[in-house]
Amino acid sequence: MRIVVPAGGVGGARFLRGLRAALGTDAPTPGDQTTDSAITVIGNTGDDITLFGLRICPDLDTVMYTLGGGINEEQGWGRADETFTVKEELAAYGMRPTWFGLGDRDTATHIVRAQMLAAGYPLSAVTEALCERWRPGVRLLPMTDDQVETHVVVDDGDGRRAIHFQEWWIRHRAALPAERIVSVGVESAKPAPGVLDAIAEADAVILPPSNPVVSVGSVLGVPGIREALVDKTVVGVSPIIGGAPVRGMADACLTAIGVQTSAAAVAEHLGADLLDGWLVDEADADTRVEGIEVRSRPLYMSDPAATEAIARAAVDLAVELSKERR
Numbered sequence: 484m485r486i487v488v489p490a491g492g493v494g495g496a497r498f499l500r501g502l503r504a505a506l507g508t509d510a511p512t513p514g515d516q517t518t519d520s521a522i523t524v525i526g527n528t529g530d531d532i533t534l535f536g537l538r539i540c541p542d543l544d545t546v547m548y549t550l551g552g553g554i555n556e557e558q559g560w561g562r563a564d565e566t567f568t569v570k571e572e573l574a575a576y577g578m579r580p581t582w583f584g585l586g587d588r589d590t591a592t593h594i595v596r597a598q599m600l601a602a603g604y605p606l607s608a609v610t611e612a613l614c615e616r617w618r619p620g621v622r623l624l625p626m627t628d629d630q631v632e633t634h635v636v637v638d639d640g641d642g643r644r645a646i647h648f649q650e651w652w653i654r655h656r657a658a659l660p661a662e663r664i665v666s667v668g669v670e671s672a673k674p675a676p677g678v679l680d681a682i683a684e685a686d687a688v689i690l691p692p693s694n695p696v697v698s699v700g701s702v703l704g705v706p707g708i709r710e711a712l713v714d715k716t717v718v719g720v721s722p723i724i725g726g727a728p729v730r731g732m733a734d735a736c737l738t739a740i741g742v743q744t745s746a747a748a749v750a751e752h753l754g755a756d757l758l759d760g761w762l763v764d765e766a767d768a769d770t771r772v773e774g775i776e777v778r779s780r781p782l783y784m785s786d787p788a789a790t791e792a793i794a795r796a797a798v799d800l801a802v803e804l805s806k807e808r809r
């Protein structure tokens with residue numbers, strides 16, 4: 484079964500580990516060329532930032548490290564066994580910003596990426612090359628090879644200005660009220676090679692419990708992607724349980740775009756033209772959304788078995804609904 488997953492950071496990556504297990508396309512042994520990835524991930528690149536001459540792709544790296552076995556598990560981002568000597572040395576030179584947690588092991592990924600981009604390789608080719616090492620057991624495509632960045636318009640004591648999403652998210656912990664969230668460059672961005680083909684060939688599309696605004700929302704914002712998804716059977720997993728995000732600060736993002744922090748409001752925001760099914764937690768079992776088949780089950784990805792069961796339920800609902808569509 485071919486599944487396409489538009490995904491973002493930590494929640495999406497953890498869900499993908501469960502989906503890979505549920506589909507039996509388990510992490511290949513190193514050098515195993517036989518793994519036939521049934522999963523294509525369309526990774527959010529709106530979080531990307533250039534720092535110290537390096538191009539950093541947080542959501543692509545989080546998926547690659549999580550599925551490739553290199554992730555810092557409790558943080559959900561960055562590398563395991565990380566050190567921060569380069570970060571400290573940069574600060575000693577007075578280099579800014581100092582708020583970004585640039586790890587030494589992670590820096591090697593950014594150097595490879597910066598070198599390949601400078602040599603003219605598109606981000607999709609860079610991502611493929613990096614995945615040669617990590618072998619995530621899925622096909623990881625950036626949503627676009629064009630530069631798109633999420634910036635946040637804030638108005639604090641220093642007056643109204645736009646700051647990079649990473650600064651808002653890391654430095655300000657999304658606590659600065661966001662007047663607007665802007666996807667800079669998205670209007671002229673094109674889906675990366677393979678993205679529209681993967682969607683066309685998919686048996687189902689699953690929206691993981693990633694941030695519906697800055698992760699899944701950014702992917703859907705690339706011209707052509709949402710339009711292609713509308714023709715498919717799409718099942719989403721709510722990132723909001725009982726009126727609160729499971730992790731991260733999706734509520735701050737939802738508030739910024741005027742959407743209530745609830746499982747129902749996120750489904751309505753994504754749209755009944757896009758979503759065929761919507762998995763909600765038992766806490767939200769009374770959720771009803773016009774035109775969307777809502778099912779409730781435990782949604783906390785508390786351990787690998789729980790995550791696999793959630794992914795299995797999403798796939799089963801997609802199969803059930805796709806039969807109805809024929």
Ligand code: FO1
Pocket residue numbers: 491492493530539540541542544545560561582583584585586589649652653698
């Ligand atoms: N998140 C933080 O809260 N603090 C950090 O210092 C930080 C550094 C970082 C470095 C590389 C990377 O790939 C991700 C990093 N993240 C950090 C997470 C990142 O800001 C978010 O996970 C995504 O951008 C949102 O999904």
